[in-house]
Amino acid sequence: MSQLAKRIEDTFPGVCTKVVEWRGDVSVTVKREALHDIGKFLHDDPAMRFDYIVHVSSVDWPDDEERFEVVYEVYSIRTRQRIRLKTRVPESDCIVDSLTDIWKGADFMEREVYDMMGIRFRNHPDLRRILMPDEYEEGYPLRKDFPLRGKGWRDTFEFLDEPTR
């Protein structure tokens, strides 16, 4: 297990559900309740100093009990290492604590996750759709049950009849 993951496990015993190290990337899956505390620890701890937020993303696993995965990737300028912090949420209660108060850039990135995947963020200052129109009501496009061609609204357009020859 990498030093980083070990450090997290030591500080917050029992919250890491999965640690994967693959192709040099470290990803740590943590319990949803502990996400904010671990984020704060990674940002503030003098040995960690993960001060740079890389991206916030989400993955949909429709067959799993905890369907959605929220992914935060952060980087430490001082120690030059990155870590991927992940957490799982079930569809019935897909809400995660926002990390906007730790990394300001999380604001737009979390809005994008909400827009694309429908995961809500507690204490987010301005949780609105960002890429899709505000009044878009056909669901969340990056979910696996959302068809690539859209929800069929194109078929409902009325076209002029073909001119009779």
Add this chain to the structure above:
Amino acid sequence: MAQFEDQRTTVYKVDPEHPEDATLPTLRTEELLLNMGPQHPSTHGVLKVILELEGERLVKSTPVMGFLHRGVEKLAEEGTYHQFIPHTDRLDYVCAMYNNFAYCRAVEKLMNITVPDRAEYLRTIVAEIQRIIGHQFWLGTQALDIGAMTVFFYCFRDREILLDWFDELCGARLTTSWYRIGGVERDFTLSLFAKLKQFLDYFPPKIDEYVIFLEKNRIWLARTKGVAVISAEDALSFGLSGPTLRGSGVDYDLRKYEPYSAYPKCEFSVPVGKNGDTYDRYWIRVQELYESVKIIRQCLEQIQDGPIMADVPSVTLPPKERVFTNLESMIQQFKLFSQGFNAPPGEIYCGTEAHKGELGFYIVSTGGGKPYRLKIRAPSFIHMGAFDHMSKGYMIADAVTIFGTYDIVMGECDR
């Protein structure tokens, strides 16, 4: 919006029967909402910003994005890894080569492929040419936005030479798709080498020319120095990258921090600013033009003969000549394009230092020929997140400067 309207009706109440009785309304100030864009020429595409103004000062600005949203991440899930390369051209359509590069690098990390030496050098050369093009484009349009028109023509004159060079290299000026997973599509011809060397001699004096135009222009200086200042701490917290971050004094450059391709074999410096204002970010970009010339020169000296594509038949494409003459190669080509290659299950993130900032691809694979999830870390999008913070308190005319300083391209921002 609603509250402003209510106040307005109470102030200017005039009895229509006796208009002469109306007292002069007391001078009252209120915030004004102004929509800028989406068709404003200086928003570099289709970006709308709702500006809340107090007099001419910006109190709050809310970017409204998504006018160019094409669902590229969703499209990626439906095609094979090879098929996604042309889509990356359309992200940052001004600098397609770097997007191809970043994507191919991410897939190579997923597949654990090592690219041959010559291909790495070719990739670095083309990536640096693309950086020059990107910075020229930025320099020209940013100066044009602020009102310094001349430099725009000079930048575009020289950019044209490089675009023609791209045309000769891969048949396209903007949507290039020249990078391939595991290598590059074709080698440079002798004429391309000759033209490139000629350009390297021609170009550095031209950079001095751009600089003279701008740095002797008092209006341009007044509009860039001390505008859109952001501290290093805030810039990191917002996830800014590239020249926008380095302007604030953080030397974060993936070419140095996580060396890739032929960069570790070249000597170059990473210019870093001090004040974190628009002028510093301009200065960094100009210095990077000189650095890019240096890198290309070194690559041209060091480059050796060799293959331009990794030899991993299950993943990389066979050479075109063999596809037309050899049955096995043709079958391989057909299989790669119809089914794709079998990626191992896992997930990776790979960031590449594009000229705008860190362009990263986060790929989740569950095996099979298509990515399960592909997330693009687009620097333009993330930079827009800091717009409100950076524009607070500046004049309305500075909003244009601040768009410009990020070097945003909406194709990448909205994806």
